[in-house]
Amino acid sequence: MLLKVKDVDEVLDIIENNFIPGGKKTERISLLESLGRVLAEDVAAGCDIPPFNRSVVDGYAVRSRNTFGANEAMPAILKYSGEVEIGRRPPGGIRDGECMYVPTGGMLPPGGDAAVMIEDTERLNENEIAVYKPVSPLENTMGKGEDVRAGDCVVRKNTLIRPQHIGVLSSIGLKDVTVFPKPRVSVISTGDEIVEPGGELQPGQIWDINTYALASSVAEDGGCPVPEGIVKDRKDLLREKISAAVTESDVVLISGGSSAGFRDYTASIIDELDSPGVLVHGISIKPGKPTIIGKVDGKPVIGMPGQPVSSLVVYKVIVSPLIRRLAGYPPAHPAMVKAFCSENYASAAGREEYLMVNLEEREGRLYAFPVHGKSGMITTISSAAGMVKIHRNKEGLYREEEVAVILL
Template sequence: MSGREFFSTRTVAEALAGFRPAHRTPVEDVPLAAALHRVPAAPVSAAAPLPGFARSTVDGFAVRAADTYGASEGLPSYLDLLGTVRMGAEPTVAVRPGGCVAMPTGGVLPAGADAVVMVEYTAETMPGTIEVTRPVAPGGGVVRADEDVAAGGTLVPAGRPLRAPDLGLLAAAGVTAVPVHARPRVTIISTGDEVVPPSTVSPAPGQVRDATASALAGLVADAGGEPVLAGIVDDEPGALKSRLTEVLPESDLVVVSAGSSVGARDETAGAVASVGEIWCHGLAIKPGKPTLLADCGGIPLIGLPGNPLSALVVFGQVGIPLLWRLSGCDAPPPVPSTRARLSRDLASASGRLDIVQVTVHEGVAEPLFGPSALLSVLTRADGYVRIPEPATGLDGGTEVEVVLYR
């Protein structure tokens, strides 16, 4: 492959739709307290209905709805106060025709009642007599015993990261542990004779500290993965192949931060081809065209450009969706975004996805430009704008979606 810069170039949309290695992380049980953002491996069902008993949603009086029909401020209904329901206790009194029972929010609906009238529409005109000034329909002010979840119903589905309300519903159902996919183990390999560890006090002329690996590790952790920094591999022939052979059996995803020169890309492609099957070498994206995707015996591998900005942009567009898929997620969770107007024209090329970094102030998106070797472009950005493949650019003043960095 010497001297061959790209082959089997694909669009980002093709990569997301077509590059789908079969590997998924194994399943493990985790306690509820550690389950936030984890992906259930199977639906979790309710053993019993929730909330489990008919309960009041308001402070007021449990009644037979029919006893309130026609009630108004000018012609109220009068009901006998039969007793009070205590919180956390089964009612000791039933509602009979012409009677009512005082109810706290969340209290168990007593027998004979089919509604709760809000206290705001009542008054105690004399001891033991309640005046009702507004009618209530059957079921008003009440939650049914199975209104949250029926017995056998799904509490949380498989394939969607658990959110805080999901944990609350699981806790309400008495679920204390959840079977989830393990966090994907993402091995990050840096390559290049010019790359030195971040701890290097005084890099020699031509050397650069490895910034990309640390940033990639942050992206991996933010998406729920477990980053593993596998160090720096020099450009010696065979060195990368040897490292790949070592790490593949222990990885769910391998990411190689490759050199930027044509020769370095060819060396990476050759090493990857010797341990797996290359799906594409070149994505129609700017920045980040020299990206490689491969399937190594079911374990996906991403070969990223050497320039930090390009590497991080591509990993955000392709690597993070792939990481979520490995952890059993049907689709990546939505990311925060906002609408803004472009401050200037943006040029693009048809057939290529352009990712443009922007700042956002008072509803205006200001593009940021700079060489792909400069991480400061990303650190100054509030988010990015996507110029889709069919477009040849965007006019200034166009309202666009800005995907925000968290």
């Protein structure tokens, strides 16, 4: 099947329309391990929090009306009737004219409706406390259920769990939470010349880059990378590997094998495994044109460029939004800075180009310097501070033109 090269926006639409997150699978994990996961249910409180009226100061639990009108010259004198221990039921209630010592967080005794701070009192003798300042009803206390009422939803489904959510979930006594599983993303490298790092190189061989760069990118986006190793340039082997990966994972990334060369098996395998199979064959993006997007059993199977820089750019622009959406993550908002272009830079109109740049201040202005180097050099991206997107209607950048640099 012959497919026309498509614009980036068109490709993002195709991905959005074809791959809708909707797995009903969930998993139960420990609250302490839930940071960065996505909640799979509305969580409601099983009881009121706090579960009892409590004092928020060290002082005396009182009936507030017994303190009305009290001042330095005319304190209210109350009968001391014992002490509330923190974490325990009060030894009794208080009646009119009585008070009971209560520490911060202690349970307010029955009959008490407010707490006087200890600084505003004086112990006169074993039985009497002078109160020098009036308190109004509920003053210096937190009422049962004032923070959370039983049945209140405290964290909504689809929330990306942060420390403050973990805090409120523990406050209602949860030890475990139900989250969506991370999308499993198989990463397959292909090529007879590719060798696993750590191994010895023979003449003509190079070490695998894409498994490592792509797997870690997936992890950053909330996915669970599944490195599938290196597959030799044989269609039967690759077909077997892709087939198995589609069964086990939610997304399959295959790097290499998507140039126009005769080893281009990826597209035909995708078409053989399902129909329509290949949805996109070629994207008008530089670097990254020879990218294939297919659908097998409803799952995205993506042929990434073999060149590592192209592969990383395609990952960031095309694949990352997909993985984040499947993970239930919000869209990424990469940090950007404005800078002036250090030189004229020519670019062909009709495709979106990503130019790696470094940043340097010159006479108080921030400049973006294009990173020179042949396409495919991994150091052009590993040493860059950021990248500049050149819109497909533009034919390059002018010296001194202001550009937005997407920090890497």
